[in-house]
Amino acid sequence: MIIFENVSKHYPPSTKALDGFSLEVKPGEFVSIVGQSGTGKTTMVKLLTGEEKATKGRIAIGDWDITRIKQREVPYLRRQIGVIFQDFKLLPQKTLFENVAFAMEVCGHPPSEISSKVPQVLKLVGLEKKTHRYPREISGGEQQRVVIARSLIHHPKILLADEPTGNLDSINAADIINLLEKINKFGTTVILVTHNKEIVNSLRRRVVTIDGGRVISDQKIGKYIL
Amino acid sequence: MILISLSRILKFATQDFIRNFWISVVTVTILILSLFSINFLIVVGVISQAAIETVEQKIDLSLYLSPTASEEDISVLKKELESLDQVEEIKYVSKTQALESFQQKHKDNSELQEALREIGENPLNPSLVVQAKDLADYDVIITSLDRFSKHTIIEGRNFDNHKILLESMDKITTKTRQTGIFVSLIFVAITLLVVFNAIRIAIYTHKKEIRIMKLVGASDWFIRSPFLVEGVIYALIGVICIIALFYPFIHLLQPYLSTFFNATDLNLIDYFNSNFILIFGSQFLIAGLINIIASLWAMRNHLKV
Numbered sequence: 414m415i416i417f418e419n420v421s422k423h424y425p426p427s428t429k430a431l432d433g434f435s436l437e438v439k440p441g442e443f444v445s446i447v448g449q450s451g452t453g454k455t456t457m458v459k460l461l462t463g464e465e466k467a468t469k470g471r472i473a474i475g476d477w478d479i480t481r482i483k484q485r486e487v488p489y490l491r492r493q494i495g496v497i498f499q500d501f502k503l504l505p506q507k508t509l510f511e512n513v514a515f516a517m518e519v520c521g522h523p524p525s526e527i528s529s530k531v532p533q534v535l536k537l538v539g540l541e542k543k544t545h546r547y548p549r550e551i552s553g554g555e556q557q558r559v560v561i562a563r564s565l566i567h568h569p570k571i572l573l574a575d576e577p578t579g580n581l582d583s584i585n586a587a588d589i590i591n592l593l594e595k596i597n598k599f600g601t602t603v604i605l606v607t608h609n610k611e612i613v614n615s616l617r618r619r620v621v622t623i624d625g626g627r628v629i630s631d632q633k634i635g636k637y638i639l
Numbered sequence: 640m641i642l643i644s645l646s647r648i649l650k651f652a653t654q655d656f657i658r659n660f661w662i663s664v665v666t667v668t669i670l671i672l673s674l675f676s677i678n679f680l681i682v683v684g685v686i687s688q689a690a691i692e693t694v695e696q697k698i699d700l701s702l703y704l705s706p707t708a709s710e711e712d713i714s715v716l717k718k719e720l721e722s723l724d725q726v727e728e729i730k731y732v733s734k735t736q737a738l739e740s741f742q743q744k745h746k747d748n749s750e751l752q753e754a755l756r757e758i759g760e761n762p763l764n765p766s767l768v769v770q771a772k773d774l775a776d777y778d779v780i781i782t783s784l785d786r787f788s789k790h791t792i793i794e795g796r797n798f799d800n801h802k803i804l805l806e807s808m809d810k811i812t813t814k815t816r817q818t819g820i821f822v823s824l825i826f827v828a829i830t831l832l833v834v835f836n837a838i839r840i841a842i843y844t845h846k847k848e849i850r851i852m853k854l855v856g857a858s859d860w861f862i863r864s865p866f867l868v869e870g871v872i873y874a875l876i877g878v879i880c881i882i883a884l885f886y887p888f889i890h891l892l893q894p895y896l897s898t899f900f901n902a903t904d905l906n907l908i909d910y911f912n913s914n915f916i917l918i919f920g921s922q923f924l925i926a927g928l929i930n931i932i933a934s935l936w937a938m939r940n941h942l943k944v
Contacts, residue, residue, distance in 0.1 A: 488856045
């Protein structure tokens with residue numbers, strides 16, 4: 414499903430964010446990527462979403478080699494991966510409905526499809542009664558659920574969650590993780606980037622530990638080892 | 640598909656305009672102030688042009704003809720003068736007309752009236768009053784006079800008295816025009832920069848949103864287009880507001896101008912009415928274009944995600 418083959422990402426003058434990073438994620442897996450700050454976790458996410466390009470190595474999603482992806486192909490890549498961010502990244506001037514609908518509108522889905530699908534997916538994350546509120550009018554946990562709804566709208570095969578619980582209290586964090594597990598059960602590959610020890614240990618799933626821009630540990634049913 | 644995209648672009652543009660109300664208000668206000676300056680500049684231009692024309696019209700060249708000159712010779716001379724490109728109009732004033740005009744002009748001066756009676760006959764010469772197209776043309780006309788077959792019937796001319804005045808006036812009007820163009824250009828450049836920066840700031844406030852849209856998978860044009868349409872909406876509202884504001888302004892100004900220019904038919908409202916499309920249409924086009932260019936320029940970096 415996802416392959417990183419000896420990938421390096423260097424920033425001038427001499428920062429090596431990733432250095433010979435290799436990883437393979439199979440379809441339907443739930444993988445936690447852990448590591449301390451500055452070890453290359455976010456760089457890995459940015460390489461997958463086309464925000465950055467690798468200096469060396471090969472990255473592929475399915476049959477699609479995205480290592481040297483062209484700028485005009487990036488929007489298509491992003492529409493196929495659901496991404497959840499630590500700082501939510503919701504459009505502040507749009508309602509919850511419009512935020513989720515926007516992800517469909519950019520792809521040119523007809524209005525009828527949008528008006529039937531968006532309420533469904535908002536219901537899935539438990540926000541069906543707040544569809545016309547603005548992000549500033551709801552809690553952090555609810556905002557993160559909107560982001561999950563937005564990322565699910567295209568039925569992505571991969572869901573990339575970059576520190577999704579970083580700005581949430583423990584109860585909301587647990588809710589979000591439960592939601593991710595549920596999504597994974599429906600067959601979506603979930604990559605969870607985090608440094609939350611409790612969450613990683615409670616999941617009892619595959620854990621990949623990064624340090625110095627490369628994988629130092631890859632356990633099938635792992636624990637947070639740092 | 641294209642229709643859906645177009646309707647979404649329009650929807651996002653109007654939504655953004657309304658939901659970012661204060662940014663829209665500030666941007667449109669800056670645009671209105673800039674357009675007001677430009678239109679004020681047009682008014683100044685029209686007034687100064689009218690002032691120059693008023694003075695120019697008051698200057699003419701009177702050729703005093705011999706009292707013995709035959710009507711035929713005068714007619715030939717008139718035709719020769721009319722053949723010059725520089726001549727706008729020629730008026731023949733006969734001996735009798737000259738006397739009537741003189742008497743009318745000095746009707747309250749009893750000494751002059753008495754003197755005329757004592758002379759017993761009409762002492763005034765017939766004359767040709769020549770109006771040139773431009774101030775500079777008088778010199779050409781005067782130098783051409785000697786070439787005419789009937790130039791010998793010309794006994795005198797009044798133009799030498801005006802020559803120095805005309806030369807300095809010509810210099811002043813040329814300088815005024817040049818300075819006007821120069822000042823206008825600087826002013827327009829400043830206005831363009833102000834509008835350009837206002838749009839850039841408006842776009843800058845959307846920096847985070849543009850990044851989010853990119854990360855959600857929107858193409859560059861899907862992100863750009865609503866901002867470009869919004870720029871055109873700014874221009875449209877700005878021009879509508881300036882029309883609503885500027886007409887009352889020139890209505891207020893008109894009575895003062897009419898008094899100042901007296902008989903001259905300088906009517907700013909008529910001027911703006913007859914050039915409505917040219918003035919406000921071009922302002923809409925230029926303001927819209929500037930907004931589009933500024934938006935494209937400002938979004939360049941924000942789209943690199």
